[in-house]
Amino acid sequence: MERISDIGATPYEPAPRGESLRKLRNGGRSSGLESLKFALSIVLDCLTFVVLVIPILVRYAVGLFVSPQKKKIAGQLALVTGGANGLGREICLQLAKEGCHIAVNDLDATNGAKTVDDLKKMGVKAKFFKADISNYDAVQGLRKEIESSLGPVDILVNNAGVLPLMSLREGKPEDIQKVLEINLLSHFWTLRAFIEGMITRRSGHIVAIASATSYLPVGRLVSYVASKYGVRGLMEALNDEMYFDGLQNEIHTTTVFPCFMNTRKEVINTLQKLDILSRMPIFSTKRTARAIVSGMLRNQRHVFMPKYVGPFLTHYETIPVEIRRVATKLLLQNKGVPKLMD
Numbered sequence: 478m479e480r481i482s483d484i485g486a487t488p489y490e491p492a493p494r495g496e497s498l499r500k501l502r503n504g505g506r507s508s509g510l511e512s513l514k515f516a517l518s519i520v521l522d523c524l525t526f527v528v529l530v531i532p533i534l535v536r537y538a539v540g541l542f543v544s545p546q547k548k549k550i551a552g553q554l555a556l557v558t559g560g561a562n563g564l565g566r567e568i569c570l571q572l573a574k575e576g577c578h579i580a581v582n583d584l585d586a587t588n589g590a591k592t593v594d595d596l597k598k599m600g601v602k603a604k605f606f607k608a609d610i611s612n613y614d615a616v617q618g619l620r621k622e623i624e625s626s627l628g629p630v631d632i633l634v635n636n637a638g639v640l641p642l643m644s645l646r647e648g649k650p651e652d653i654q655k656v657l658e659i660n661l662l663s664h665f666w667t668l669r670a671f672i673e674g675m676i677t678r679r680s681g682h683i684v685a686i687a688s689a690t691s692y693l694p695v696g697r698l699v700s701y702v703a704s705k706y707g708v709r710g711l712m713e714a715l716n717d718e719m720y721f722d723g724l725q726n727e728i729h730t731t732t733v734f735p736c737f738m739n740t741r742k743e744v745i746n747t748l749q750k751l752d753i754l755s756r757m758p759i760f761s762t763k764r765t766a767r768a769i770v771s772g773m774l775r776n777q778r779h780v781f782m783p784k785y786v787g788p789f790l791t792h793y794e795t796i797p798v799e800i801r802r803v804a805t806k807l808l809l810q811n812k813g814v815p816k817l818m819d
């Protein structure tokens with residue numbers, strides 16, 4: 478595999494083609510009998526696939542009618558990034574209701590302290606940790622601080638994020654870099670910091686707050702959309718990686734796709750600017766956080782908020798783009814989307 482540190486330094490080697498590629502792909506098979514054996518092994522694989530899939534389909538069918546049991550997290554420790562305000566704060570409160578201790582991370586120490594006070598009143602351990610999660614070294618420092626004062630993290634909630642109202646040509650290059658650092662790279666840093674301990678203990682849960690825009694590519698929000706598509710890809714691949722490592726029943730992942738919530742003022746201002754404030758559903762952080770914690774406790778891989786948008790979002794990209802544009806036009810009452818930056 479290409480070594481990242483060698484990019485541009487080692488000579489480019491083209492892949493084999495033609496006869497040499499065919500030889501590699503056929504594993505040196507030349508006789509008709511060997512080709513037949515190969516074809517039979519493929520048929521056998523297909524039959525095995527069908528047999529193995531049947532019990533899974535039955536489990537899915539049962540799951541449609543029977544809700545899985547909630548797991549217990551009382552006494553465990555959760556780290557919630559961006560826990561001082563908005564959705565993060567409400568996730569802290571909902572986790573505390575389950576008896577979970579909370580490490581609240583944020584850059585906003587004032588509201589972080591308020592969240593901690595409210596959590597303590599609920600009878601759980603809670604502490605505020607100021608750290609910029611877009612910075613790898615700061616995240617490593619955060620891990621050390623949390624582990625030495627509260628212990629190892631069992632549940633990691635990657636919630637902190639920014640919603641820049643920036644089209645591709647607005648803002649500075651550093652702004653785009655910062656959005657990707659906060660909204661996407663930070664997930665890599667916290668995962669690298671905390672997953673090792675989860676793997677050693679063979680227990681853990683990782684929750685990532687993505688967005689409905691992880692499926693809906695909205696113009697004028699290019700960097701945000703790219704970051705949230707990235708979070709979706711990261712979480713899907715991570716879930717697969719846990720499976721390859723035999724940890725699928727021990728380390729769970731939940732990716733959350735919320736629609737609009739009334740958190741910071743800018744969200745409402747944007748909807749107002751687009752003249753769709755009265756045409757869009759806006760959800761409370763409490764309702765969203767309840768859905769997230771409930772999904773997490775049932776080891777749900779995906780949480781859509783509201784639930785009914787799930788089938789629409791996951792199929793959105795298969796809808797012909799002309800049809801999607803008709804819907805957008807109607808939603809925006811034919812006015813188009815202005816540049817959103819002030």
Ligand SMILES: NC(=O)c1ccc[n+]([C@@H]2O[C@H](COP(=O)([O-])OP(=O)(O)OC[C@H]3O[C@@H](n4cnc5c(N)ncnc54)[C@H](O)[C@@H]3O)[C@@H](O)[C@H]2O)c1
Binds near residue numbers: 744
């Ligand atoms: N509000 C919505 O309508 C909406 C919709 C879909 C998804 N989301 C996602 O939900 C998550 C929470 O959004 P919100 O609306 O509650 O946001 P918010 O702005 O209300 O709160 C985010 C918190 O994260 C903190 N934060 C930002 N950068 C940080 C950093 N580098 N290090 C540590 N803390 C940092 C902020 O100080 C703030 O307290 C975000 O990931 C957001 O993208 C929000």
